[in-house]
Amino acid sequence: MDKKIKRIGVLTSGGDAPGMNAAVRAVVRTAMGQGIECIGIRRGWNGLVFSDFFPLDSNAVSHILAAGGTILYTARSQEFLSPEGRDKAAATCRMLGIDAVVAIGGDGTFRGALELSRLGVDVVGIPATIDNDVGCTNYTIGFDTACNTAVECIDKLRDTMQSHERCSVVEVMGRHAGYLALYVGLSVGATAVLIPERELDFDRDVIERIRQSRLMGNTHFMIVVAEGVGSAYEIGKRIHDEIGLDPRVTVLGHIQRGGSPTARDREMAARMGYAAVMALARGEGNCVVCTHDGALVTKPIEQALQETKHLQMERYAVLEAMHAKNT
Numbered sequence: 001m002d003k004k005i006k007r008i009g010v011l012t013s014g015g016d017a018p019g020m021n022a023a024v025r026a027v028v029r030t031a032m033g034q035g036i037e038c039i040g041i042r043r044g045w046n047g048l049v050f051s052d053f054f055p056l057d058s059n060a061v062s063h064i065l066a067a068g069g070t071i072l073y074t075a076r077s078q079e080f081l082s083p084e085g086r087d088k089a090a091a092t093c094r095m096l097g098i099d100a101v102v103a104i105g106g107d108g109t110f111r112g113a114l115e116l117s118r119l120g121v122d123v124v125g126i127p128a129t130i131d132n133d134v135g136c137t138n139y140t141i142g143f144d145t146a147c148n149t150a151v152e153c154i155d156k157l158r159d160t161m162q163s164h165e166r167c168s169v170v171e172v173m174g175r176h177a178g179y180l181a182l183y184v185g186l187s188v189g190a191t192a193v194l195i196p197e198r199e200l201d202f203d204r205d206v207i208e209r210i211r212q213s214r215l216m217g218n219t220h221f222m223i224v225v226a227e228g229v230g231s232a233y234e235i236g237k238r239i240h241d242e243i244g245l246d247p248r249v250t251v252l253g254h255i256q257r258g259g260s261p262t263a264r265d266r267e268m269a270a271r272m273g274y275a276a277v278m279a280l281a282r283g284e285g286n287c288v289v290c291t292h293d294g295a296l297v298t299k300p301i302e303q304a305l306q307e308t309k310h311l312q313m314e315r316y317a318v319l320e321a322m323h324a325k326n327t
């Protein structure tokens, strides 16, 4: 990319994540400082397909740093999946004089970004999803806030579970990934954590864990389940049928996606937004901003989409050590 960037579009796409607004603010403020104009694109890729946009300047992003959700709205665009939809999106960019798009979201967003880049529009991706399941980056904006929200809820549940000496089954988000469940489970001292990355052996992973915990003298049990494992209600019923406990089931649901971003998410959003615009300003397009060994780097989108990361299963050993019996 050798032309000077004069105008960029910014959008948020896929499931929202706390810190998306902070990232939008960082993109706009950094761009302004570089003499680059910004256009806000509404509802993810749909905003390009249906020409739904508005000008963004420094004032327009005042007071959004601490706000959850996204002022740009978000969507999972069906229209953008078709070649016709993508052609319309590229035409909107040409019509608006947009040299590049900063797309904030997860893997699905970056797949869209790659397609748009093939139509001649430069794109930079910023990873944001509470699932933290983007292969090319250690961290995604929103994960820390979602963890803290879930921990706060589960701490409250524990109070009442402890009083009544009950078993609690709590479902956290994560259709395909167990990052949230495992980090949260460790943070609340869960009796057991069930994640999609580990094949469920009910006796080993649930019944035996409760038995061990009982041997340690515990009278309440906290089972954290990632939604991708299956219904928390079914797990609760199975616990009842197999060992006679009467679990209470709580599905935390979309509450985990809301709320004011934590300091970690705000700081990460500021740095990633800055890095995205600076990459464009130095002529580097079609990349994703990633965290790698504590530093921020950019990776070509195509490469970024091929990368996978593995949940650090040693966290399981830590979890189990917290409930080991005395030897």
Ligand code: F6P
Binding pocket: 015, 016, 129, 130, 131, 173, 174, 175, 176, 227, 257
């Ligand atoms: O944001 C990711 C995620 O929270 C997944 O964990 C969950 O399965 C999914 O989004 C649900 O999103 P929605 O209800 O918006 O389709």
